[in-house]
Amino acid sequence: MAEAVYTELSRLEAERSSRQAEMEEIRSELLDRRDxxxxxxxxxSEERTRGFEVEKLYLSARADLEQELNVQEKYDTETLKEKAAMDCQRQLLLNLKEEVDEMIVKLASERAVYVEEKCQLQNMLGELLTKQEGLLDTKSILEAEKEALRILRSWVEDEARKSQARAKVLEEVGRRWRWNSHA
Known part of the structure; x- marks a missing residue:
């Protein structure tokens, strides 16, 4: 196997040497002919022409890149403006959020005060209703007493009239009796 590999390597080396010799021969022949x-x-000349074309392509690409750079700069400027506007809006929103939070705290405080005052008013209403019931009871009693006094007055007046009528009758009887005893 090693011998086969060595033989193959020798053959490849011989081929390479043969090719190199041929190339050297062609080169010297060309040099002789000034080819x-x-x-x-x-x-x-071809490379110079290609160089001009590459330079044209380079200048064209550079102009395109500069134009793209200008567009990109305008885009960046617009983006910065939009970012600044968004930052401003974000700050406004934060300020509004703080105001809303303060309002929520204030409303919660006012609601607590409202609830407390409502409880106090309900207590006062309960007390006033109790007092009103007491006053109504007192008024009912007073009206009943007033009615009783009116009835009593009416009765006393009736009795007084009756007594006056009796007194007149008795006076008349007394006068007649005196008249009859004098006559």
Whole structure:
């Protein structure tokens, strides 16, 4: 196996040496005929033409890049403006949130005061209703007493009239009796 590999390597080395010898022969033949100089001049001319084309492409690409850079700068400027506007809006929203939070705290405090005052008012209402019931009871009693006094007065007046009538009758009887005893 090693021998086969060695044989193959020897064969490849011989081929390479043979090719190199051929190339060297062609090169010296070309040098003798000055074809290499012409070939190099043609190559140089082609490369110069390609160089001009590459430079044109470079300048065109550079102009495109500069234009794109301008567009990008405008876009960046707009983006910065939008970002500044968004930052401003964010700050406004934060301020509004703080105000709303303060209002919520204030409303909660006012609600607590309202609830407390409502409880106090309900207590006062309960007390007033109790007092009103007491006053109504007292008024009922007073009206009943007033009615009783009116009835009593009416009765006393009736009795007084009756007594006056009796007194008149008795006076009349007394006068007649005196008249009859004098006559």
């Amino acid at each position: 290499i100089q012409r070939c190099w001049d043609e190559k140089f």
